[in-house]
Amino acid sequence: MPDLRTQEYMVNMGPHHPSTHGVCRLILTMDGEKVVDIEPVIGYLHRSLEKVCENRTYAQCIPIMDRFEYVTSMSTNQVFSLAAERLAEIEVPERAEYLRVIMLELNRIASHLLFYGTTAMDCGALTPFLYGLRERELIIDLFEMTCGQRLTYNYIWVGGVSKDIPPEFEPKCREAIKIIGEKLDDYQGLLNENPIWLARMKDVGILDPDLAIAWGVSGPVLRASGVKYDLRKDDPYSIYDKFDFDIPTLEAGDNFDRYLLRIEEIKQSIRIIEQALDGLPEGPIRGKVKANFKPPEGEVYCRIENSRGEMGVYIRSDGSKKPLRVKMRGGSFNQLQVLPEIVRGKGYYIADLVAIFATLDIILPEVDR
Amino acid sequence: MGLIKKLPVYSEKIPGGGLVTTSVETVLHFSQACSLWYLLFGTACCAIELMCTGASRYDFDRLGMIFRASPRQSDLIIAAGTITKKMAPRLRKLYDQMAEPRYVIAMGGCTIKGGPFYYDSYAVEKGIDHIVPVDIYIPGCPPRPESLLEGCIHLQEKIKKQKLSDWQEK
């Protein structure tokens, strides 16, 4: 029998592909059915948000920031407001800080529920998608009754929040987090011992902690690799230092741990919301801020922990009412950069790649901006 | 349940034992309108609302709409989210790969006229209607699931009103 000649070949995946959660293109180098190398091609959602922000006043920037990371747009509001407040040295009333924490944590739960649904759908299970989005609607209802929007909230403003919560918010919120807390067991019961799920998740896509830190990976992906690094504890912003909560970490750093860690994070977020609702003080919801305030000349880089890791914004002010430069940093940008490092040389199949992509929880607006 | 129980009674009452007369046109367009399979084409914020519409509470399936991953199996593109200059040729390509009859829904402000990125953006396509022909525009940033459902119902009405002669002229 003559010698068989083999050669590597290229496969294009995306930019329109259901499992890439948006518009990401991956150029795969394949050896038979195994992935040898990946080259991500991004920019299909590059909307030049940074350029748009340069010609808006600080208050007008916040709706633009909403589009930077729409799954948790409360945190984009928060990071921009926090940076502008540090730049202009604006005080925030205590009630507003409590409301911010409640909204941020509710949004983190909503984001993780979406993760739960879409990841399971990428692996072929449709039921978790319906379950996850069913409970997410409870949270969306709470946002809607507060600020009138379902997705892009424009709620957290420089110096406070835009509106106070309606009186029926608190009982509804307590009910919603109670339901979600109870349903978490159902969620795990659907997947945790499912052999198909375990085959797709266990020991697939292992990310080494040293590699993760060197590549700037943060958030749940980093903590699933065993690094206890959460900005809510390590670099506390807002009033996170007042609450009692844990930072869950897991050791293996594979797909399964990344999934399990997010479920644990939902439990911790519920704890924070309960404490914040109990301690919610009366008082004003917004400090005295002019609509077109002019921060003094200077620059600040400000970062918070959102559901995808470190979200940061760098603002440079030249003393006018518009920022000279706004640079946004999203966790997904680094998580997508590290994807070739996870996959290269491990001999994963395309199906594994889809699962790894899903558990890194990359969304593309954060990458492309 | 009440209607389903009564249904045999109604059909029995038709004189002659269940014969229905209609035109090919009506049946064809009725079945087209009630089985619109849409291409899963979500680019930005509106894609999340599209997912919510497909999920438990809003339940897209009751309009006979099921998502498809391939353009060759779909009748409808719901362009959900911003179309950038880099993405525009890909949208055209996907549209060209679909079989006739095909429809386009422009969901959200970005696809109508650039939305919040009309000013100061160098990368956003200002409206998709010069890339692909659009049947229904749904304003909003992002539109609520109810508006999307409303838009789809309008599209169904539009399909039902079509004439077979329209296709011959094409």
Added chain:
Amino acid sequence: MTREELKSYVEGHFDGKLKSLDTGRYDPIFEIQPSDLITVAKALRDDESLKMDFLCNLGAVDTCEKLEVVYSVASTTKNLRLDFKFSLPYDNPEVDSIKEVWPGIDWYEREIWELYGINVRNHGNLKQFLLPDDWDQGNPMRKDWDAPDFIRMPEV
């Protein structure tokens, strides 16, 4: 280590290569010489009491007179954070790549090359990735950039 201690520590060490600036608001910010970039980056990462192992951000700024490049770094073990920056001329700006220090800076460097036209020496993979494939209109994030279909928002 508090922010004030961090500021005086960094100024006292590293042969005076990092000079403190007062434009920064919350975390300290330092100025360095562009030629010292690799030395400073390595020293910050390897210093026993700083251990700046995490690169947060890299951004370029166009101030209409010159270009500036700002590096934001943090430590995952010591809970410290600082920025350092330097200025570049408008014509033929060039920086050194520090991929060997923090590999995660790869795409950030590509981004400033693409959007600001700052050449990155020894990067090895400077390819267009955010802009369309057939883009031929220059570096759009520069303040003097303009194009026929680029509309500025009118003043209200």
